[in-house]
Amino acid sequence: MRSVFRVCCFLIFTLLGRAQPPKSIESLPEQRWIYKPFQGRFLEPTALGARDCYFQASDGVRLNAWYLPAPPGRPTVLYFHGNGGSLSTMDRTLGQLRRANFGALVVDYRGYGLSGGKPSEPGLYRDGLAAYDYCRSLGIGPNRLIVHGQSLGGGVASYVASQRRCAALILESTFTSFPAVAAKVCGGGLPGRLAFLAVHTQYPTRARLASIQVPVLVIHGDQDELIPCAMGRALYAAASPNARRLWIVPGAGHNNLRGVAGADYSRRLQLFWSDVERNRF
Numbered sequence: 001m002r003s004v005f006r007v008c009c010f011l012i013f014t015l016l017g018r019a020q021p022p023k024s025i026e027s028l029p030e031q032r033w034i035y036k037p038f039q040g041r042f043l044e045p046t047a048l049g050a051r052d053c054y055f056q057a058s059d060g061v062r063l064n065a066w067y068l069p070a071p072p073g074r075p076t077v078l079y080f081h082g083n084g085g086s087l088s089t090m091d092r093t094l095g096q097l098r099r100a101n102f103g104a105l106v107v108d109y110r111g112y113g114l115s116g117g118k119p120s121e122p123g124l125y126r127d128g129l130a131a132y133d134y135c136r137s138l139g140i141g142p143n144r145l146i147v148h149g150q151s152l153g154g155g156v157a158s159y160v161a162s163q164r165r166c167a168a169l170i171l172e173s174t175f176t177s178f179p180a181v182a183a184k185v186c187g188g189g190l191p192g193r194l195a196f197l198a199v200h201t202q203y204p205t206r207a208r209l210a211s212i213q214v215p216v217l218v219i220h221g222d223q224d225e226l227i228p229c230a231m232g233r234a235l236y237a238a239a240s241p242n243a244r245r246l247w248i249v250p251g252a253g254h255n256n257l258r259g260v261a262g263a264d265y266s267r268r269l270q271l272f273w274s275d276v277e278r279n280r281f
Helices: 002-017 030-034 091-099 121-137 152-163 178-185 189-198 205-211 229-238 257-261 263-277
Strands: 051-056 062-068 076-080 103-108 145-150 168-172 216-221 244-249
Touching: 051 121, 062 091, 062 121, 076 091, 076 121, 076 152, 091 103, 091 257, 091 263, 103 121, 121 145, 121 152, 145 152, 152 168, 152 205, 168 263, 205 229, 216 229, 216 257, 216 263, 229 244, 244 257, 244 263, 257 263
Parallel strands: 076 103, 076 145, 145 168, 168 216, 216 244
Antiparallel strands: 051 062, 062 103
């Protein structure tokens, strides 16, 4: 009961504080809950067959990405990771995309890895658009570009897909909106309702799907302990009925979905791309 009381008090004061705009988004206390970056590097891209890339966001922040060229005629995945880790933890991701015969550009948001700046929702949107534009500068056409977001990255991916042309969108273990996640973490009831109202960060993934007309693949574990599987199903329901696929991975949680899915993960991505390429939607 004491912990619930503390959460309620904190959220009440946070909610009251919304009447005064913050000095900066990056200074909000909620930023420390949302973003858990690993800074620096403990794995080199060359070990994974990728190359180091640097480019700037529209506000001048320098960003780091790893690029794995696609085989001829195959798509490239513009990949946005979750709220923790960095590029140095992307070895499994790049390996699975390579097994699917895909290329990839995997991006570290501002404040992560060797990228500059501090993370925030507007900042990550700028990073997403800068990464998309960098893909285009590499000669990757929109009809060969899949935008893919995992967890928090789904909020960035859905934004990019709503602002730029692409071939398809993949949302993996992604929430409907950040306030909905905050409400769930606080356990529902009064703390949950206060959390929903108090947070500034939004990432309105489900709402954005109404404006996204490209094929959408939603992947979610049915045992996800952080972002309920019901949110994945809600994203699927919000996508265009004529251009959507849903894959619920039995027994998968939030952080072990790839391991539980095993070789089926790459196979499912290949099948999805085959449907996109042959216009089977």
